Amino acid sequence: MKNKTEFKRSACAIANTLDILGDKWTLLVVRDLYLGKKTYSEFQNSPEKIPTNILAERLKRLESAGIISKQSYQPRPIRYAYQLTQKGEALEAVLKEMVIWGNKFIPDTISLERVEKLVDRQKRKKLLSD
């Protein structure tokens, strides 16, 4: 016989999803990964300016939840590149529905694609100014 799963609050899929993702920052890190950002400093350079302690804690939480994985790309000091797993990629649908809702009901907010273009423009600007 299967053991009964122990849930933190209830068996509801929404409650359990919020236990992992329910805060103001975690889905912004997922958004950044979805947009192709990979490194700690790239996440920190996003317009929301995530505090460094929150970023470190969220990356750990996302990794232990199996939403992201990391690979070192530099040994001393060690640096990691992060990427979404299949479980993380599947959050695209949640992100997109939030964009649709935000665009419809919060004036002047911009879409993922628009954020992506702005990110590119900033990168180009940076390249030009370097």
Place this chain on the structure above:
Amino acid sequence: MKNKTEFKRSACAIANTLDILGDKWTLLVVRDLYLGKKTYSEFQNSPEKIPTNILAERLKRLESAGIISKQSYQPRPIRYAYQLTQKGEALEAVLKEMVIWGNKFIPDTISLERVEKLVDRQKRKKLLSD
């Protein structure tokens, strides 16, 4: 000329959505309203057992964000019944994608429909035991 909108963190639709809904409880209250619950005590009786101070704060926040509206149904002491506005109803798509993701990636979690049936069963049980 239109004034530039001032955003709390950025113009990103996801960031602004999370500024309203990004915590472990707010979307559970929206879920309850979506399932037909209307009163303070109905929200408190949900399996997650939302603390009363958090519930009061979230109802205020949801009302000031235009996601819910309230009507008094009893004068002394005053009691309110809450319902989703059109803006609140539109969160259905976000809730559903969270259910799909949770059901797929968090073992043994149950869907909105299943929660709804459980709620009904609890109501029937309560009726029978009253």
